[in-house]
Amino acid sequence: MSHTQQSNSGNWLDANGGVFIAGIGLHPYQFPTETPYTELGLTAVRAALADSGLAWDRVQSAHVGTTSIGMAAGRVMLRHLGSTGLAVTQVENASASGSFAFRQACMEVATGMSNVVLAVGVDKHGDGRRAANKDGLERLSETATIPAAKFAMMARTYLRERGASVEEMANAAVKNHGNAARNPFAQFRKPRTLEQVLASPRVVGDLTVQQCCPRGEGAAAVMVVSGNAIRHLGLDARRCVRVKASVAGSERPEMQYGDSAVELVRTSAQAAFDQAGIAPKELDLLELHDAFSVEELLYSEAIGVCEPGEGARYLARGDSQIGGRCAINASGGLIGMGHPLGPTGIGQLAEITRQLRGEADGRQHPNARWGMAHMIGLGSVSVAHVLSASA
Amino acid sequence: MKPLQPTLYELADDGHSLNFFFAQCSACGGLSFPANAPGCMHCGEPLSQATRITRPGGGELLEFVTLHVPLLPGMAAPSIAGDIRIAPGIVEEGVMAVADESALKHGMAVRAVAEVKPEEGVYACRFVPVNEGAAQ
Helix, strand or coil: CCCCCCCCCHHHCCCCCEEEEEEEEEEEEECCCCCCHHHHHHHHHHHHHHCCCCCCHHCEEEEEECCCCCCCHHHHHHHHHHHCEEEEEEEEECCCCHHHHHHHHHHHCCCCCCCCCEEEEECCCCCCCCCHHCCCCCCCCCCCHHHHHHHHHHHHHHHHHHCHHHHHHHHHHHHHHHHHCCCCCCCCCCCCHHHHHCCCCCECCEHHHHHEEECCCEEEEEEEEEHHHHHCCCHHHHCCEEEEEEEEECCCCCCCCCCCCHHHHHHHHHHHHHHHHHCCCCEEECCCCCHHHHHHHHHHHHHCCCCCCCHHHHHHCCCCCCCCCEECCCHHHHHHCCCCCCHHHHHHHHHHHHHHHCCCCCCCCCCCEEEEEEEEECCEEEEEEEECCCC | EEEECCCCCEEEECCCEEEEEEEEEECCCCEECCCCCCCCCCCCCCCCEEEEEEEEEEEEEEEEECCCCCCCCCCCCEEEEEEEEEECCCCEEEEECCHHHHCCCCEEEEEEEEEEEEECCCEEEEEEECCCCCCC
């Protein structure tokens, strides 16, 4: 059994009465400001507490996803809510930092170690220092560890092999900017036409600025609780969203040129579907890592909401629009909502929770029952979560 | 004149081409690049007992794109980056020393040549099509 595979029988997330998201909160993603990270993070945490109906002194543990703030940010921030003595753990895993903080919270609740856990992502725009540049190894090209160059080459290969056009790829950005325009927490709030996306300055290869995610700052928080806690604490079960799968993995050697990241997405998503006991086409919502437009096409195929080779046509048919077969990046995704790193993965989970509750005013996907949040991080690591609406 | 990245390559006898350094694993026989990697990229064996192999630098050009803006401080733009299979199972990103993308084709053979940076007293690795004469 691979590291990413999970058995469908005896789902560990069913222990302790199940694992649920009881509350969500965000600080809007934004371009860099002088606002301290504490203010960003506390805004999100206070909103999540209020949304769940939980008091701060009920929270037994906190997992803080961040990349660029520095050591031990959690306690420095959370003490302003009250020094309750809760356990605080900082999690860093590049773009997936928040997603992994959430996974840690899920594991802690499922084991019964805790019943009420905070997962929060908070970040400021950092200097982008990467471990890959400190491994003591030289590289032939100074851009070898820059994702934009890697994904621009993946885009070239994708377009050539699929017979797709640059315009078809750019339409992923058009859709996601449009969704973000309806999301009050998004960094970009303007719908963009295809002409605007294509006419924006070129960055690498066929990727223009508006096909690349912005960096910035922000915060997102979720309250993770056990099913037993929902009953004992009298929380509103109808607004609790259940976590049905949590899967993590890392990259393997590529079988053919350029397929290692896509294979990582494919295997982690498939393992998550197996754990949740659903098929990919049962998804109503999918939030994925669209740091660059081509990723949405690649990963919609890899995750299986459409057939291999069909990503561009799936988008063109409107199947990934809000109201389509599976709304992809209804939040606006990384391209539109933004990508502050630490919060990004938790922001995905907050969006799916909001949608599954039927509370996504102005961008609600109808009859949403199942959602997946899928994130990858430099390195490369992956993490997939499947959420289901309350029964 | 010194190599910009001395653990990766050296000047070949022709004074222009570059030779790459690989480590050949004593356990599986596979090549790793760079040669000072702390573990075999194929089997994970420590490379402390590996044989150092020197080969002409080059390979198959798998993909390429133009970098329209400097992605790093001080980086020249526009420039062209390419993914090159420099040995079985080893793909590295390199800088292409051609005027524009029209000089390149997928699957073409490329070779590593020295680009001299006299102000720094070093030479850097650039790739050119095998049939092209001098470096740019």
